Amino acid sequence: MSKLTILKKGIFDENPIFVLLLGLCSSLAITTTLSQAIGMGVAVIAVLTSSNMIISLLRKIIPEEIRIPIYIVIIATLVKCVQMLMNAYTPELYDSLGVFIALIVVNCIILGRAEAFASKNSVIDSALDGIGMGIGYTIAISCIAIVRELIGTGGITLTNPFDASQVLFTFSIFKEYAITLFTQPAGAFLTFGCIMAVIQTFKIKKEEKNKAKEGGK
Amino acid sequence: MKKIIKLAIILAVIGGLSAFCLSLVNDVTKPLIDERATAKARIYLEAIFTDSDTFEVANENGNGSAIESVYIAKSGSTIDGYAYMLNVKGYSGTPISYIIGISTDGKFVGYEVLDASGETPGIGTRVQEEEFSKQFDDTSITNGIDTLSGATISSKAVVSGVNEAIEDFNKNYK
Numbered sequence: 001m002s003k004l005t006i007l008k009k010g011i012f013d014e015n016p017i018f019v020l021l022l023g024l025c026s027s028l029a030i031t032t033t034l035s036q037a038i039g040m041g042v043a044v045i046a047v048l049t050s051s052n053m054i055i056s057l058l059r060k061i062i063p064e065e066i067r068i069p070i071y072i073v074i075i076a077t078l079v080k081c082v083q084m085l086m087n088a089y090t091p092e093l094y095d096s097l098g099v100f101i102a103l104i105v106v107n108c109i110i111l112g113r114a115e116a117f118a119s120k121n122s123v124i125d126s127a128l129d130g131i132g133m134g135i136g137y138t139i140a141i142s143c144i145a146i147v148r149e150l151i152g153t154g155g156i157t158l159t160n161p162f163d164a165s166q167v168l169f170t171f172s173i174f175k176e177y178a179i180t181l182f183t184q185p186a187g188a189f190l191t192f193g194c195i196m197a198v199i200q201t202f203k204i205k206k207e208e209k210n211k212a213k214e215g216g217k
Numbered sequence: 218m219k220k221i222i223k224l225a226i227i228l229a230v231i232g233g234l235s236a237f238c239l240s241l242v243n244d245v246t247k248p249l250i251d252e253r254a255t256a257k258a259r260i261y262l263e264a265i266f267t268d269s270d271t272f273e274v275a276n277e278n279g280n281g282s283a284i285e286s287v288y289i290a291k292s293g294s295t296i297d298g299y300a301y302m303l304n305v306k307g308y309s310g311t312p313i314s315y316i317i318g319i320s321t322d323g324k325f326v327g328y329e330v331l332d333a334s335g336e337t338p339g340i341g342t343r344v345q346e347e348e349f350s351k352q353f354d355d356t357s358i359t360n361g362i363d364t365l366s367g368a369t370i371s372s373k374a375v376v377s378g379v380n381e382a383i384e385d386f387n388k389n390y391k
Contacts, residue, residue, distance in 0.1 A: 061227070062227075063223075063224055063227060065224060066224050066227065066228055069228060070227075070228065070231055073228075073231055073232055073235050074231070074235065076235075077235035077238055077239055080239055080242075081238065081239065081242045084242050084243060084246040084250070085242065085246060087246065087250050087253075088245075088246035088249035088250050088253075089249070091253050
């Protein structure tokens with residue numbers, strides 16, 4: 001597998017949210033605004049990349065029997081570090097993400113990648129896998145967040161994560177017609193279901209095309 | 218047997234290393250996090266004592282269970298009053314943190330809720346609203362504070378903290 005394929009498969013073919021359907025709990029909970037989704041995505045990229053690298057480095061030392069507890073210790077340490085750094089440097093983001101930063105520890109994407117990829121591959125490949133998966137996760141939750149924020153509040157506001165008072169861009173088109181249901185948990189499921197349906201449709205069409213091509217040979 | 222010991226040692230070493238990393242990061246971030254907490258409290262302190270320019274920490278770790286810290290509000294060298302930062306357990310044990318101001322002549326001068334996010338929306342969160350906070354508008358501390366009917370547990374918790382602050386004020390600053 002080339003380096004580029006490893007990086008790309010996390011974004012498209014094996015997108016953790018839309019294809020592997022991993023880590024949905026936190027991704028449905030924090031996607032109320034785009035700023036939060038991007039903040040969460042960056043935190044996940046940081047944790048996933050570094051946990052993949054460390055576990056890959058230690059893969060020959062870690063005994064088979066106790067690999068899961070060791071993975072959990074490594075992941076928990078990294079998450080706690082990220083949490084403390086966010087509390088210190090991006091306080092507003094830290095407040096709005098709340099408990100979901102700590103819950104990255106039990107996010108199955110991270111343990112899943114450690115077990116399925118990092119424990120069997122080289123450090124560089126694992127790092128690329130972490131970055132790819134992390135970017136895939138970020139893109140996926142950003143999509144959900146854009147739809148939810150747009151329909152739920154009638155506009156989108158992206159704030160600087162380091163200073164919440166600094167607004168990077170904002171627009172509002174139909175504030176009076178906003179459906180607030182979409183900012184609530186039920187809205188997350190509705191949005192997620194619709195996006196999944198669209199992706200599945202494209203997938204099925206693509207498969208049919210491939211089949212037709214093969215049939216034509 | 219030998220194997221178990223070997224596994225235990227490996228796990229212990231990794232645990233120790235991660236503890237070491239955590240303490241390093243904690244050393245770097247702790248001062249910043251503390252500073253932010255103080256800055257946040259200062260905004261509320263300034264809202265209560267609008268004329269004061271300095272806030273001195275009188276009691277870093279209060280003796281009562283609810284009192285987190287006591288600030289002396291001063292303008293120049295005259296004391297305007299005392300601010301009590303309180304933290305009590307609200308409904309289902311989630312913390313409510315708030316600040317009350319008591320002037321030097323024994324009157325409530327302000328009440329600001331920092332965090333009541335654990336309370337039931339629309340019920341326990343009423344402790345942040347006007348109907349409760351108006352009791353702190355320039356009334357003597359001897360009158361006491363009434364609880365809210367319908368939000369008994371949350372408001373009782375807040376009142377118990379206030380009573381502790383009054384007790385401390387009577388003992389130390391009256």
